[in-house]
Amino acid sequence: MTTATxxxxxxxxxxxxxxxxxxxxxxxxxxxxxxxxxxxxxxxxITTLPEYYLTRTERALFAAHADDIxxxxxxxxxxxxxxxxxxxTKTGILLRAALRRQPKLxxxxxxxxxxxxxxxxxxxxxxxxxxxxxxxxxxRYTLQRPDSPKLEGHSEQxxxxxxxxxxxGSSIGNFSPTxxxxxxxxxxxxxxxxxxxxxGADLAPxxxxxIATILSAYDDAAGVTAAFNLNILTRLNRELDADFNLAxxxxxxxxxxxxxxxxxxxxxxxxxxxxxxxxDEIHHIAFEQGETIHTENSYKFTPEALTTLLTNxxxxxxxxxxxxxxxxxxxxxxxx
Ligand code: AVJ
Numbered sequence: 001m002t003t004a005t006x007x008x009x010x011x012x013x014x015x016x017x018x019x020x021x022x023x024x025x026x027x028x029x030x031x032x033x034x035x036x037x038x039x040x041x042x043x044x045x046i047t048t049l050p051e052y053y054l055t056r057t058e059r060a061l062f063a064a065h066a067d068d069i070x071x072x073x074x075x076x077x078x079x080x081x082x083x084x085x086x087x088x089t090k091t092g093i094l095l096r097a098a099l100r101r102q103p104k105l106x107x108x109x110x111x112x113x114x115x116x117x118x119x120x121x122x123x124x125x126x127x128x129x130x131x132x133x134x135x136x137x138x139x140r141y142t143l144q145r146p147d148s149p150k151l152e153g154h155s156e157q158x159x160x161x162x163x164x165x166x167x168x169g170s171s172i173g174n175f176s177p178t179x180x181x182x183x184x185x186x187x188x189x190x191x192x193x194x195x196x197x198x199x200g201a202d203l204a205p206x207x208x209x210x211i212a213t214i215l216s217a218y219d220d221a222a223g224v225t226a227a228f229n230l231n232i233l234t235r236l237n238r239e240l241d242a243d244f245n246l247a248x249x250x251x252x253x254x255x256x257x258x259x260x261x262x263x264x265x266x267x268x269x270x271x272x273x274x275x276x277x278x279x280d281e282i283h284h285i286a287f288e289q290g291e292t293i294h295t296e297n298s299y300k301f302t303p304e305a306l307t308t309l310l311t312n313x314x315x316x317x318x319x320x321x322x323x324x325x326x327x328x329x330x331x332x333x334x335x336x
Contacts, residue, residue, distance in 0.1 A: 013239050017276060021285045021293065031174050031296040033232050035113065042228040051220040053213070054170055055090075057328040058200050062090050065321045065330065066097035072319060072332055073196050075162035076102040077146045082166040083136045083187065085109035090168060092122055094198075098164075099126050110134050110141050137175075137183055143190040163191055168200030168330070173261075173299040177309070180299075184313035188335060197315055197333045204260050204300040208325040211255050214300060218253035218262050226251035229264050229295055242276045252292065261299045265292035306331055 013033065020028045035043065047055035062069075070078070078098055082091060091107075098105050103126050110132045122129065134141040146161040165187055172180050187197065205211045218225055229251045233244035252265040268287035276283045301309070303320065306329065310317050315333035322329040 010239055013236070014276075014278065017236055017240060017242070018278075018283060021274075021276075022283075027285075027287075027291070027293045029232055029293055029295050032112070033235060034228060034296070036231070036235050039228060039231045039235070042224060042231060045224050046220070046228060049217075049220045049222065049224060051216045052225075053217060053327055054202050057323050058168065058170075058330065059090050059093070061200075061321050061323065061328065061330045062093040066093050068319070068321070069094065069198060069330070069332060070097050070101060070164075073162055073164050075160050075194075077159045077161045078102065078164055079106040079108060079144060079146050079162075080164050080166065081108040081110065081143050082168070083110055083183070084167070084169065084171045085111040085131070088122055091166065092124075094166070095122065095124060095127060099124060102126075104128070106130060106144065106146060108132065108144060110136050112136075136186070137179065141190075145192075160194060163195040165191065165195070165197045166200075168198065170200060170202040170298070170328075172199065173202055173301075174297060175299070176297070177299075180309055181313055184309065184315065188314045191335045193335055195335050196318075197310075197335075199306070199310070199331045199333065201301045201306055201329055201331070202298070203322070203326055203329055204302045204305070205255075206326055209327050213327075214262060215253055215255055218264060218298065219251070223251075225253070225264075229266060232295055233266065236276070240276050242274060244274050245272070248272055249293075256297075259297070259299070260301070260305070261297045263294060264296040264298075265294050267292045301329070303329065 016030055016033060020030065046052050080095060080098060095105060095107055105126055106128050108130045112133070112135045130144065132141055143163055145163060172183065175183065203209065205214060230246055230249060233246055233249060236242040237244055248269050249266045250269055252267050254263045254265065256263050268289060268291045270289050272287050274285045274287065276285065307317050310331065310333045314335070316336050317331050317333045319332045320329050
C-alpha cells in the first residue's frame, strides 16, 4: 500500500484488469493500456530502434510517393483526415505535399487520447487543424468535407471537394480481422464516391522478409520493447494499487503463424499471486510458472489479405506502394 495520496481508480482500467486477468485459460490486457505518459514515450523510442523497421520504412514510402498519392485523388480541394494521430512527422510529409497543390488545407486527426492530438503541433502556412477526441472503433465521429468551390476560377474536375483518410503506422495491425473490418466499414460510411483511403500496414513474412526480422522488431536488443510491455504492470500498480513484481515477469514476443501475427506476452517467471484491491474486496490473481498475460497482437498482412480486407469494407484498392523487399505497404483505395 502506498502512503501517498491514492490516485483515483480509473474505472476503465480497473474493469479491463479484472476481466482480462481472470479470463481462463489465457489472461489478457488490451494494448491501449500501454499508452500512459511513460508508455507513449517508450513507443516513440521504439519507432527509432534499428530493429523496428516499420516507421522508417513507411516514412520513406511517404517521402518517395507523396505526390503520387495526392495526384491519384484528382482534387485540389482536399481535406486530409487521420484515424489515430501519433504520426506528425509522417503525416507532415503528405500535408506539405497537399499544400503545394492547394493554398489551404484542413487536417482532421481523430484519436482516443487528447494528449496524442495535442502533440499534433504542426504549423504550416495554409494549414488548419480540427482535432477530434473519439474512439474511432466504438464511437461516432464526423468528417468535414471542404466547401464546394465557387464556380469561377476552378476547373470542374480538379476542384471537387474530396476527403483523403489516412490509417497508417500499421495501427490496424492491433485489431482482429473482424475489428479491422468494422473500423474500415465505419470509415467507409463517412466517405463518398471519389474519396480515398491510404492504409499503412506491415507485411507478412516472405522470401525477403524472414520471421526473425519481424520478431526482433518486437524484441529489441536494447530492451525498449520489453520496458514498453512491462510498463503496463507499472501502470496497474500505480493506478490500481496492484502489487505486480516487475522482476517476476518477462517480456516475450512470439510469432503466431496460423493467425499471421506477432503476439506480445508477459510471462510469469514463478508461481505467484498478485493482488488488486477494490472498494469491497481484494482480488487475488494466481499465476503458474510460465503462464502469460497476452498484451498485444500485431497482425502482418499478405497483399491478398489487404485486398480482401479493403474490398470487404467496400473500398477498391487502386495502388500499392511498397519497399523493394516487401516489408511494408501503403495501399491507396478508393470509394466507388
Ligand atoms: C502502434 C500497433 C503499430 O504493433 O508495431 C510496437 C505497437 N508494439 N512495438 C506495432 C508496438 C510493440 C505498434 N503499433
